[in-house]
Amino acid sequence: MPRDRQARFDPQLIAKYQRRFPGFDDKIISMYARGMSTREIVGHLRELYGIDVSPDLISAVTNAVLEEVSAWQARPLEAIYPLVFFDALRVKIRDEGMVRNKAVHIALGVRADGTKEILGLWLEQNEGAKFWLRVMNELKNRGVEDLLIAVVDGLKGFPEAITAVFPQATVQTCIVHLLRHSLDFVSWKDRKPVAAALKGIYRAVDATAGEAALAAFEESFWGQKYPAIGQSWRRAWSEVVPFYAFPGDVRRILYTTNAIEALNAKLRRAVRARGHFPSDEAATKLLFLVLNRSENQWIMPPREWSMAKSQFAVLFGERFTIAMA
Numbered sequence: 001m002p003r004d005r006q007a008r009f010d011p012q013l014i015a016k017y018q019r020r021f022p023g024f025d026d027k028i029i030s031m032y033a034r035g036m037s038t039r040e041i042v043g044h045l046r047e048l049y050g051i052d053v054s055p056d057l058i059s060a061v062t063n064a065v066l067e068e069v070s071a072w073q074a075r076p077l078e079a080i081y082p083l084v085f086f087d088a089l090r091v092k093i094r095d096e097g098m099v100r101n102k103a104v105h106i107a108l109g110v111r112a113d114g115t116k117e118i119l120g121l122w123l124e125q126n127e128g129a130k131f132w133l134r135v136m137n138e139l140k141n142r143g144v145e146d147l148l149i150a151v152v153d154g155l156k157g158f159p160e161a162i163t164a165v166f167p168q169a170t171v172q173t174c175i176v177h178l179l180r181h182s183l184d185f186v187s188w189k190d191r192k193p194v195a196a197a198l199k200g201i202y203r204a205v206d207a208t209a210g211e212a213a214l215a216a217f218e219e220s221f222w223g224q225k226y227p228a229i230g231q232s233w234r235r236a237w238s239e240v241v242p243f244y245a246f247p248g249d250v251r252r253i254l255y256t257t258n259a260i261e262a263l264n265a266k267l268r269r270a271v272r273a274r275g276h277f278p279s280d281e282a283a284t285k286l287l288f289l290v291l292n293r294s295e296n297q298w299i300m301p302p303r304e305w306s307m308a309k310s311q312f313a314v315l316f317g318e319r320f321t322i323a324m325a
Contacts, residue, residue: 028061033289037274038062062285069288073120077139080323082148082312083110083253084119085174085260086158089267092276093123093283099276104267104287105135108260112323114301114309118291119144123280129157136165146323148316151254152239153177159239168319172254173239175202176261182229194222194229201233202251207244211237246315249307263294 031041038058045053085108090101107119119139124131132155147169152158159171179198186194197217204210214237217223218230233240243254270290277283312320 025061025064028058029065029289032058032062032286033293034270034273063281065285065289066281069284072288072292074142076143077119078109078111078117078323079143079145080112080148080319081109081119081144081146082112082316082320082323083151084108084147084149085110085151087153087174087260087264088155089264089271091271091283091287093280094276094278095280102280102283104283106260106263106267106291107135107139108263110301110305112309112320114305116295116298116301118295121284121287121291123284129161132158132161133164136161140165146319148312148319149242149254170242171239172242173236175240175243175254178233178236178240181232185226185228185232190222190225194226197222198229202240202243204244207241210240210244247311249304250311250315252304253308263291266290266294 028041031044032038036044038055041058042053042055045051086105087108088103088105091104092099093102094100095102103124105122105124107121109117109119111117120135122131122135144166147162147166149170149172150162150166151172151174152162153174162169162171179195179202182198183191183195197220200213201210201217204213214230214233218227223230243251246254267287267290270286274286277286309324313324
């Protein structure tokens with residue numbers, strides 16, 4: 001600040017007695033949430049405002065988010081969620097001098113009015129029944145009493161962990177993940193016709209018709225060329241069958257998981273820009289900020305939810321109507 005004995009000078013960028021201009025921290029956090037590294041933020045601030053800040057200052061601002069993450073991860077939840085999607089993606093994190101792949105697990109809940117809420121995120125290198133049981137118990141301790149439908153991605157031990165804590169929950173394998181896993185066996189030029197051939201299975205009227213469609217696919221040209229597809233559907237069939245008890249409006253919500261897929265796309269974009277993270281805390285900070293920004297953009301419930309609500313009321317009775325109260 002220049003000498004001004006009459007106190008007439010009023011700084012325009014940073015006011016008197018302020019360390020940083022108003023909204024400065026928010027701008028740093030916004031850039032960090034978009035996947036920019038601390039040094040990229042330093043360069044951007046230099047170009048945009050003509051000011052020099054140190055990478056340590058950027059880290060200090062973003063580290064303040066960790067307290068918010070802890071409070072968010074421990075906040076109370078709704079008693080009943082008609083629908084919860086559990087999904088995971090892999091991130092690279094430096095751990096003990098080595099870059100390791102760790103799984104970030106996200107729970108996306110749908111309330112009785114159709115609005116969406118991210119229930120939490122968990123970072124874990126090894127997945128198993130004990131880990132999933134810990135996650136379910138954490139949700140229960142935070143106030144969740146019942147899950148009507150839990151949509152999972154077919155991980156081993158997950159259905160058993162869910163039913164151990166929420167015995168009335170219906171566990172459903174995510175059809176999108178099952179289709180994606182099926183197409184992993186298929187060459188690129190054959191993917192479109194194979195995906196079209198698989199539609200007859202998950203669009204069948206009931207479980208009997210679905211199993212007949214699966215048998216027909218296994219005997220077809222594509223089923224004979226890629227026998228691993230039929231085998232993967234057979235292994236997951238016990239978690240596919242509940243899907244057929246639901247009417248078309250509810251099915252569409254279950255296998256057209258636009259919310260979780262759009263969320264994963266944003267997370268992957270941010271993770272790809274960073275390459276790998278120096279620590280678990282750095283990964284948690286970024287993922288929380290991306291999730292928080294995405295959640296603030298969710299205003300309207302799914303288009304099919306208004307019709308699905310009446311179906312849920314019939315299928316689950318008081319378990320759903322209590323959530324509507």
